Amino acid sequence: MSARILVVDDLEANRRLLEALLTADYYEVMMASRGEEAVQLAKRERPDLILLDVMMPGGIDGYEACRRLKAMPETRHIPVVILTTLDDRDNRVRGLQAGAEEFLTKPIDDVQLMARVKSLLTLKVVIDELRAREANGRRLGVITNDGRPDAVDQHRVFAGNVLVVDDNPTQIKRIQSALGVEHRVSILGDEAGAGPPDLAVVSVHAKSFDGFRVIARMRSGEATRHLPILAIVDPDDRKRAIRALELGAHDIILRPIDEEEIIARARTLMRRKRYMDALRQRLDQSLELAITDQLTGLYNRRFLFTQLEPLVQRAQCGGDAVSIMAIDIDYFKRCNDTFGHDVGDAVLREFAARLASNTRPSDYACRQGGEEFIVVMPRTTGDIACLAAERLRRSIASSEFIIPGLAQALEVTISIGVASTDGADETTESLLKRADEALYEAKRTGRNRVIGRTGRDAA
Amino acid sequence: MSARILVVDDLEANRRLLEALLTADYYEVMMASRGEEAVQLAKRERPDLILLDVMMPGGIDGYEACRRLKAMPETRHIPVVILTTLDDRDNRVRGLQAGAEEFLTKPIDDVQLMARVKSLLTLKVVIDELRAREANGRRLGVITNDGRPDAVDQHRVFAGNVLVVDDNPTQIKRIQSALGVEHRVSILGDEAGAGPPDLAVVSVHAKSFDGFRVIARMRSGEATRHLPILAIVDPDDRKRAIRALELGAHDIILRPIDEEEIIARARTLMRRKRYMDALRQRLDQSLELAITDQLTGLYNRRFLFTQLEPLVQRAQCGGDAVSIMAIDIDYFKRCNDTFGHDVGDAVLREFAARLASNTRPSDYACRQGGEEFIVVMPRTTGDIACLAAERLRRSIASSEFIIPGLAQALEVTISIGVASTDGADETTESLLKRADEALYEAKRTGRNRVIGRTGRDAA
Numbered sequence: 001m002s003a004r005i006l007v008v009d010d011l012e013a014n015r016r017l018l019e020a021l022l023t024a025d026y027y028e029v030m031m032a033s034r035g036e037e038a039v040q041l042a043k044r045e046r047p048d049l050i051l052l053d054v055m056m057p058g059g060i061d062g063y064e065a066c067r068r069l070k071a072m073p074e075t076r077h078i079p080v081v082i083l084t085t086l087d088d089r090d091n092r093v094r095g096l097q098a099g100a101e102e103f104l105t106k107p108i109d110d111v112q113l114m115a116r117v118k119s120l121l122t123l124k125v126v127i128d129e130l131r132a133r134e135a136n137g138r139r140l141g142v143i144t145n146d147g148r149p150d151a152v153d154q155h156r157v158f159a160g161n162v163l164v165v166d167d168n169p170t171q172i173k174r175i176q177s178a179l180g181v182e183h184r185v186s187i188l189g190d191e192a193g194a195g196p197p198d199l200a201v202v203s204v205h206a207k208s209f210d211g212f213r214v215i216a217r218m219r220s221g222e223a224t225r226h227l228p229i230l231a232i233v234d235p236d237d238r239k240r241a242i243r244a245l246e247l248g249a250h251d252i253i254l255r256p257i258d259e260e261e262i263i264a265r266a267r268t269l270m271r272r273k274r275y276m277d278a279l280r281q282r283l284d285q286s287l288e289l290a291i292t293d294q295l296t297g298l299y300n301r302r303f304l305f306t307q308l309e310p311l312v313q314r315a316q317c318g319g320d321a322v323s324i325m326a327i328d329i330d331y332f333k334r335c336n337d338t339f340g341h342d343v344g345d346a347v348l349r350e351f352a353a354r355l356a357s358n359t360r361p362s363d364y365a366c367r368q369g370g371e372e373f374i375v376v377m378p379r380t381t382g383d384i385a386c387l388a389a390e391r392l393r394r395s396i397a398s399s400e401f402i403i404p405g406l407a408q409a410l411e412v413t414i415s416i417g418v419a420s421t422d423g424a425d426e427t428t429e430s431l432l433k434r435a436d437e438a439l440y441e442a443k444r445t446g447r448n449r450v451i452g453r454t455g456r457d458a459a
Numbered sequence: 460m461s462a463r464i465l466v467v468d469d470l471e472a473n474r475r476l477l478e479a480l481l482t483a484d485y486y487e488v489m490m491a492s493r494g495e496e497a498v499q500l501a502k503r504e505r506p507d508l509i510l511l512d513v514m515m516p517g518g519i520d521g522y523e524a525c526r527r528l529k530a531m532p533e534t535r536h537i538p539v540v541i542l543t544t545l546d547d548r549d550n551r552v553r554g555l556q557a558g559a560e561e562f563l564t565k566p567i568d569d570v571q572l573m574a575r576v577k578s579l580l581t582l583k584v585v586i587d588e589l590r591a592r593e594a595n596g597r598r599l600g601v602i603t604n605d606g607r608p609d610a611v612d613q614h615r616v617f618a619g620n621v622l623v624v625d626d627n628p629t630q631i632k633r634i635q636s637a638l639g640v641e642h643r644v645s646i647l648g649d650e651a652g653a654g655p656p657d658l659a660v661v662s663v664h665a666k667s668f669d670g671f672r673v674i675a676r677m678r679s680g681e682a683t684r685h686l687p688i689l690a691i692v693d694p695d696d697r698k699r700a701i702r703a704l705e706l707g708a709h710d711i712i713l714r715p716i717d718e719e720e721i722i723a724r725a726r727t728l729m730r731r732k733r734y735m736d737a738l739r740q741r742l743d744q745s746l747e748l749a750i751t752d753q754l755t756g757l758y759n760r761r762f763l764f765t766q767l768e769p770l771v772q773r774a775q776c777g778g779d780a781v782s783i784m785a786i787d788i789d790y791f792k793r794c795n796d797t798f799g800h801d802v803g804d805a806v807l808r809e810f811a812a813r814l815a816s817n818t819r820p821s822d823y824a825c826r827q828g829g830e831e832f833i834v835v836m837p838r839t840t841g842d843i844a845c846l847a848a849e850r851l852r853r854s855i856a857s858s859e860f861i862i863p864g865l866a867q868a869l870e871v872t873i874s875i876g877v878a879s880t881d882g883a884d885e886t887t888e889s890l891l892k893r894a895d896e897a898l899y900e901a902k903r904t905g906r907n908r909v910i911g912r913t914g915r916d917a918a
Contacts, residue, residue: 002675002706026675026706048679122581129585133592133742141765142749216461216485220507247461247485283592283742290601290748294761295828302753306600333792341895369754370829436800 003048003121004028008038008065009083010056018051021110027117034058035065042075048124049117054084054095063098070099077127077275079120083108089258096264101272102251115242119250123272130279142286158270159183160198163191166232167208171257175201178259179266196223199269201262202249203232204240212247219248226276228269232257293367295345296352304366305428308376312428315421323385323420323454325375325392326435327355330413330447332371339406346403347412351396358392374435382420382454389416389450397448413448415439420454462507462580463487467497467524468542469515477510480569486576493517494524501534507583508576513543513554522557529558536586536734538579542567548717555723560731561710574701578709582731589738601745617729618642619657622650625691626667630716634660637718638725655682658728660721661708662691663699671706678707685735687728691716752826754804755811763825764887767835771887774880782844782879782913784834784851785894786814789872789906791830798865805862806871810855817851833894841879841913848875848909856907872907874898879913 005027007018012033019029030045032038036059042050050069054062062082069075081102082095095103102116137143162179165188166172176185179201186194200218204211215231218224228251231244235254244252250272251265291303299307311322329351336344348371355373359365364376377385393416400409417438419431438453445451464486466477471492478488489504491497495518501509509528513521521541528534540561541554554562561575596602621638624647625631635644638660645653659677663670674690677683687710690703694713703711709731710724750762758766770781788810795803807830814832818824823835836844852875859868876897878890897912904910 002678004679026671028676028679122584125581126584126588129588133739133746136743137746140746140750141762142746212485217487219461220463220487280592284595286749287592287596287599287601287742287745289761290745291599294759300753302748303600 002026002028003117003124004030004045005117006030006032006038006042006045006047006050008032008035008050008056008062009053010034011053014053018108021108021113025114035060035062035068038065039068039072039075042069042078043072046074047078049120050078050080052080052082052100054082054086054091063094066095066098066100077124077131079124081113081116081120089261093258093260093264096261096268099268099271101268109238111242112238115245119245123250127276127279130276130283133283134279137283137286142289143282157182157267158198158274160270161186161195162266163188163194163197163200165200165206165209165211165214166203167206168203171203171232171255174257174259175262178257178262182263183266197227198273199266200224200227200229201232201266202229204244205232205234205237205255212243215244215247215249226273228273230262230265230269293352296349296367298352298356298373299364299366301366301368303364304368304374304376307364308431309428311376311378312421312426312431316424316426320379321381321421322431323377323380323382323418324431324435325373325377325385325389326368326417326419326432326439327373327375327392328415328439328443329371330415330443335410335412339403343403343406346406347401347410350401350403351412351414354396355392358395359388374432380420382418382452385418385420386450386452386454389418389452392416393448393450415442415447416450417442418450418452418454422454461485461487462576462583463489463504464576465489465491465497465501465504465506465509467491467494467509467515467521468512469493470512473512477567480567480572484573494519494521494527497524498527498531498534501528501537502531505533506537508579509537509539511539511541511559513541513545513550522553525554525557525559536583536590538583540572540575540579548720552717552719552723555720555727558727560727568697570701571697574704578704582709586735586738589735589742592742593738596742596745601748602741616641616726617657617733619729620645620654621725622647622653622656622659624659624665624668624670624673625662626665627662630662630691630714633716633718634721637716637721641722642725656686657732658725659683659686659688660691660725661688663703664691664693664696664714671702674703674706674708685732687732689721689724689728752811755808755826757811757815757832758823758825760825760827763823763827763833763835766823767890768887770835770837771880771885771890775883775885779838780840780880781890782836782839782841782877783890783894784832784836784844784848785827785876785878785891785898786832786834786851787874787898787902788830789874789902794869794871798862802862802865805865806860806869809860809862810871810873813855814851817854818847833891839879841877841911844877844879845909845911845913848877848911851875852907852909874901874906875909876901877909877911877913881913 005022007015007029009015010033015031022029032041035056052062052066066080079101081104082100083104083106084091085106092103101120134143160183162183162185164172164175172187179185202211202214215229218227218229229249230251230253231249233241233252233254241252251269253262253265291299293300315322355365359375362378366374368374393414397413401412402409417435419435419438421431434453438451442449442451464481466474466488468474469492474490481488491500494515511521511525525539528539538560540563541559542563542565543550544565551562560579593602619642621642621644623631623634631646638644661670661673674688677686677688688708689710689712690708692700692711692713700711710728712721712724750758752759774781814824818834821837825833827833852873856872860871861868876894878894878897880890893912897910901908901910
């Protein structure tokens with residue numbers, strides 16, 4: 001898979017070297033020589049990956065550039081690989097703490113670099129796809145941040161479940177002591193009650209199992225497909241490191257494990273998982289908005305029809321009966337005109353809350369519009385539905401509505417029409433119509449009452 | 460990237476051979492020996508890829524199994540590679556026509572098989588992600604097929620734009636004559652007015668340009684990222700074929716080009732693109748549902764607030780004024796009670812249609828709920844808004860509403876309150892409140908009129 005890569009280095013010779021290497025592999029390369037320039041270029045051009053040198057005299061260094069890239073919503077999803085000649089652990093940890101996905105030491109090992117690049121780009125394809133759908137939702141105003149903390153804030157630490165797959169007791173202890181401070185760490189075979197993992201740490205040098213097989217299984221299994229995997233590899237075993245990345249490990253850590261480094265890597269991996277989970281969740285939630293009534297939080301008219309239709313069809317074909325209640329708040333217009341819209345809205349919300357708590361989990365409470373509501377009751381006959389309606393009517397009439405900011409309490413009553421599916425020629429329309437007729441009769445004969453038009457008496 | 464692969468062959472020796480090969484590369488393998496069994500297993504286990512032998516004595520053959528897999532919604536997204544010892548073109552074309560993504564001849568070339576498997580799996584990761592979001596939308600009833608033809612119906616042929624990138628005149632002619640029957644074919648450098656391509660056919664043996672570079676550019680470019688690419692390769696150049704797949708070509712065709720084969724491959728590639736485009740589009744559209752009022756097709760309350768808030772904030776900071784109209788249909792309750800809900804709904808729809816045609820493209824017409832509507836008018840001062848409101852009022856009152864199924868025409872009038880942003884302490888709430896007050900006054904003083912509460916006279 002080809003991609004656009006931004007190379008940032010103050011020395012032209014270094015830039016040319018990387019350019020030649022990447023271009024030979026048919027990547028498209030853009031270049032910057034200073035940190036500030038890199039940040040601007042990344043913001044404008046949105047490359048798929050950034051290779052960032054640490055040491056850049058004059059202006060900000062690579063760590064600061066990385067921090068800025070990871071702080072901007074436009075660029076924070078772009079993976080950053082920090083390159084440096086300084087191979088001490090302090091620098092490595094510092095790079096990871098700045099939010100970089102990876103840290104490689106110069107002189108660059110071509111094969112390892114390419115394996116890293118490929119692994120990071122594979123994930124980015126999925127992120128891009130999710131981001132594209134999300135951008136559309138944002139444009140429409142359906143997706144907002146809602147004041148929730150941004151899932152990729154690099155200064156946030158997410159406590160998660162870490163599953164360690166290893167058979168080396170000393171190493172296990174080391175991982176536990178390092179990651180145990182922030183996370184819940186459990187060992188494979190001893191993870192009772194640990195909950196689904198947010199990160200797997202897998203040794204590919206274990207004697208009692210095949211670490212590659214574990215990684216492959218995790219990557220292809222339904223439940224663990226999105227699980228980040230950190231593979232533990234011997235420092236002189238380049239081949240295994242590359243194999244682990246190819247099989248779907250998201251990151252590599254070398255033995256002996258440095259505690260601060262594994263903490264930093266675990267943070268980065270979990271942050272990215274949270275970011276992707278949040279993207280998925282925001283999309284799923286915004287789809288739910290389409291069936292939710294904004295004022296009351298009940299289901300809306302759209303949902304009512306999509307749910308009711310198949311239930312009626314099934315009832316027609318000899319399936320269970322479906323009943324519906326059509327509910328109207330009595331004299332609501334008068335309340336609206338006397339106290340204003342705000343009070344009217346508060347009444348609707350309070351009624352919706354009581355309605356929701358008075359229906360069974362299997363029922364669907366929908367706001368049809370204005371002060372009209374429909375409750376869909378699957379697998380419910382007319383007499384049971386009438387009893388439920390009567391219970392609801394009483395619970396509304398029996399205790400006054402207290403509206404914040406309004407001195408007087410309001411007496412609210414409702415009228416309900418009940419209808420049940422009846423016979424083979426029933427349609428969603430005919431069922432709704434009978435409920436409406438029953439509701440109209442309840443209104444006409446004095447309000448605050450339940451009228452049933454269930455099967456027989458409607459004929 | 461690891462994955463679960465279903466191997467289908469009637470001979471155990473063949474199954475074992477493929478199993479060993481795939482397991483060595485850490486793929487998870489499941490096996491079936493008959494076509495019917497394969498279809499059932501695929502439906503139940505949803506593998507990531509299917510390797511399907513053609514010849515299976517007793518029961519259905521590989522072509523028929525492929526057709527059935529591609530006909531079921533549960534399995535049609537799973538890529539199928541057909542394997543056979545018969546290397547004649549009739550069989551090849553027959554396999555592709557059955558809907559298979561690829562056709563490989565036994566004895567299987569390991570390296571080529573693995574390159575194919577990887578290329579098909581890369582795409583499937585994205586498809587899975589989109590399908591997961593879509594499944595959620597379907598569960599909620601937000602996404603339905605709406606009677607539209609399914610985008611992956613394998614018997615449908617999609618006419619599309621094909622862009623040929625080649626410098627061999629004879630070969631170009633051959634491609635044009637083959638694909639020109641179903642598609643619009645244009646040649647790179649001569650594609651004026653051709654529209655964005657749905658498929659690129661790229662030669663990697665061209666003398667005047669580097670075909671790999673073209674593929675890489677297309678794959679990394681914003682506009683061509685999702686474009687299917689069919690690479691033309693010499694039959695004895697295995698290395699180039701694998702390189703093309705690695706760079707992101709979705710399929711390979713060998714020279715000399717067989718006309719029926721390229722037609723079948725183009726169909727498969729375009730069908731998959733349409734499928735992915737349809738997934739993306741359905742998600743995007745279902746997000747739009749969240750801001751649409753179902754009855755009238757106008758924007759809903761949710762959209763009103765997300766759009767109005769930033770406009771008011773900008774006006775506060777010295778930006779352009781925003782005006783809004785609050786509209787109420789006069790005596791709507793009476794109409795509803797007299798003629799029933801169906802007529803009431805028809806009146807709302809007819810009013811919404813007139814409202815939409817009476818507002819400027821830059822205005823947002825929203826249904827607030829019931830018979831109340833709000834029009835948001837960006838960059839509009841109070842006097843202009845009052846003129847527009849008066850025009851709207853007159854256009855509603857001047858011609859009766861004809862409701863299908865109702866003998867009499869209805870005289871409908873509306874009352875409108877207009878408010879404009881005024882000063883630095885304006886909020887969305889205060890603006891809406893002033894419009895509501897103006898509307899209330901319009902109602903109180905006789906209805907069918909416009910009252911403005913714009914800036915000064917509100918103070």
